Amino acid sequence: MMLPLGKPDPTLDLVLEREIDVPVEWVWQAWTDPESIKHWFVPKPWTVTECEIDLRVGGGFRSVMRSPEGQEFPNLGCYLEIVPMKRLIFTDTLLPGFRPAPKPFFTAGLFLEPNGKGTRYTAIAVHGDAASRKTHEDMGFYDGWSTVVDQMVAHIKATH
């Protein structure tokens, strides 16, 4: 069980599990500091040009991703649960203030556990139907989310 999400459903959810050699505290900081997010949150050569975080339940997560060709893709979501150093849950089905969003797609959960001096890192994408799960997988979920973990670890090591 990954509470409050429940047990992942393989027909609806995508799960990435990694063991990384940086401590939980630094991973938490990387995920909650907007300046850090800009360094690693999308696979290079894409970039994050803007990021705002209002780290409270009902608060907003806003980022702008830019493609190598210069096209910009704004993303907006809402934090659902925040347990420092342990888990962070947010969704694009809601805007800040829990307002229903125009293009709901998925809820994301980040789960962290200390593992020696490192971190057991689990990211889950929870979808409403199998088609959304497949779309997300076809968009490159596993490669993309794994690449950004590598970028995050590299950024953490370069700055600590």
Next chain:
Amino acid sequence: MMLPLGKPDPTLDLVLEREIDVPVEWVWQAWTDPESIKHWFVPKPWTVTECEIDLRVGGGFRSVMRSPEGQEFPNLGCYLEIVPMKRLIFTDTLLPGFRPAPKPFFTAGLFLEPNGKGTRYTAIAVHGDAASRKTHEDMGFYDGWSTVVDQMVAHIKATH
């Protein structure tokens, strides 16, 4: 500000404010006990035939409403914030476990404040666009939500 929802937007939200002569504690109980919900949650002669409440963040609210002709309408939502005696926020844009829902419509906030021996009762329906707000208003939001407050107060007085 009705945190975490923010300030209601008159173009997107519907707000019902009432002063009622039953205490906050009993109103909270009426909203969080499934057996109570069955007595007042829909305008009579409609009835609630089933109700289940998993009162935790990410937990589900499930009810089945039955029309006078016997047609049944299931409803499923997810709790977003629970502050006993003060506020209860839930949404039909998510299923239990924060899973995106197939027919997202609105987020609801119930705000309670003691007012002498009674309660200042504020209910807010938060929509994603003006069309959803209008649909909800045309469905009879003001009459319906006000009628069920009267039914709730009558039920509370009959059982305390």
